[in-house]
Amino acid sequence: MTGTALIVIDVQNDFCPGGALAVRDGDAVVSPINALSAQYPLRVLTQDWHPADHSSFADNHAGAAPFSTIEADYGPQVLWPAHCVQGTPGAAFHESLRTDADLIIRKGFRAAIDSYSAFFENDHETPTGLAGYLRERGVGALVLCGLATDFCVRFSAVDAAKLGFEATVVEDACRGIDLDGSLAAAWEEMREAGVRRATVAELL
Ligand code: VGL
Ligand code: ZN
Secondary structure (H helix, E strand, O other): OOOEEEEEEOOEHHHOOOOOOOOOOHHHHHHHHHHHHOOOOEEEEEEEOEOOOOOOEHHHOOOOOOOOEEEEOOEEEEOEOOOOEOOOHHHOEOOOOOOOOOEEEEEOOOOOOOOOOOOEOOOOOOEOOHHHHHHHOOOOEEEEEEEOHHHHHHHHHHHHHHOOOEEEEEEEEEEOOOOOOHHHHHHHHHHHOOOEEEOHHHHO
């Protein structure tokens, strides 16, 4: 499968049961992702990697409730419980995740801006460099999985399609947060962007 890369989004302790921003059944993605991992010669992991004073944390906005939305200078921003703080156990990959990747890309490390997508920060214009890396490695197609379906997987998949990659999201190797209908909206937006949807069984 030369030319295809597996992109594993944010399979970190804080997004798994018991974590600070736990996604229901988040750890259920680990086994299917490990199984998929063997199929792809090029693997990229992303890691949400925030400083403690990150502007996406509700605690850093006086009186703000977690899961409320504010208008940041770059657009709407959900305020989250503090999560994936650099160097903490919550920011570490799930202990059973295969981490023998070609590239681990960290995102969300600037206090003033969040980064859901593996390709751009939430201003939708500051690149992470991943597109250039993949193109230089001869990759034209991406298979995306991980956490959370409706935030970081969604933004990454939509950006991938916009950037001209053939993007496929593996529905049963993802789990969503589902905030006010965000999961259904995510699948709809991905479909409109031309993102394909597959199951693990179809890809193994
Ligand atoms: C994510 C919310 C905040 C994700 C990251 O990985 O989907 N969601 N930070
Ligand atoms: Zn985050």
